[in-house]
Amino acid sequence: MSDAQTHLMINHLPLLLPIIGAIILIIALVINSRVSRRIGYFIIVLSGMCTIPVFFSGEGAEHFVEELGRSHDLIHEHEESAEIYAYLSYLISLFSLFALYMSWKKKALERILLPIVLVGALALSYLSFETGRSGGKISHPEVSKD
Numbered sequence: 001m002s003d004a005q006t007h008l009m010i011n012h013l014p015l016l017l018p019i020i021g022a023i024i025l026i027i028a029l030v031i032n033s034r035v036s037r038r039i040g041y042f043i044i045v046l047s048g049m050c051t052i053p054v055f056f057s058g059e060g061a062e063h064f065v066e067e068l069g070r071s072h073d074l075i076h077e078h079e080e081s082a083e084i085y086a087y088l089s090y091l092i093s094l095f096s097l098f099a100l101y102m103s104w105k106k107k108a109l110e111r112i113l114l115p116i117v118l119v120g121a122l123a124l125s126y127l128s129f130e131t132g133r134s135g136g137k138i139s140h141p142e143v144s145k146d
Contacts, residue, residue: 003060011054014089015132017047018124021096025118034103037114041100044121048093055086070138078134085124085131092120 001009021043028036062075096117102110 002064003057004064007054007057007061010050011135012132014047014051014054014085015128017043017050018089018092018121018128021047022118022121022125025114025121029114029118037110038100038103040121041096041103041117044096044117045093045100047124048089048096051086051089051093055082058082065138074134074138078131078138081127081131081134085127088120088127089124092117092124095120 021040024036024040024043027033028040058079062079065075066072095113099110099113099117102113
């Protein structure tokens, strides 16, 4: 399987999972559920893990679509957006992993980490839209018509 195929096959997971994780964390706050918080944290950690192969397959996908004659400017825009997204995703995933551990150990620090992870997941949700939109513009001309 080529990098372009890998990139296309799994690129939606890290874009959708932070939104799902944030929604679950909000629900967990409303219903005051420790189990729901842990599920939300886990989904955000999973999102960061899914970001790794997508990020590293992007370079090979870039070369492939450049050979197809796609706009280098669009590719560069997507690459810049994806880089910011990936690094923030890794950071929020680490916070989420730590919050998950603190929740499991029933430590008070988890209550401090929860808003950090939630705000981070919401920021990731916005960046996922921007990253996905910029990536879609490369191969979908209908997206380019803003």
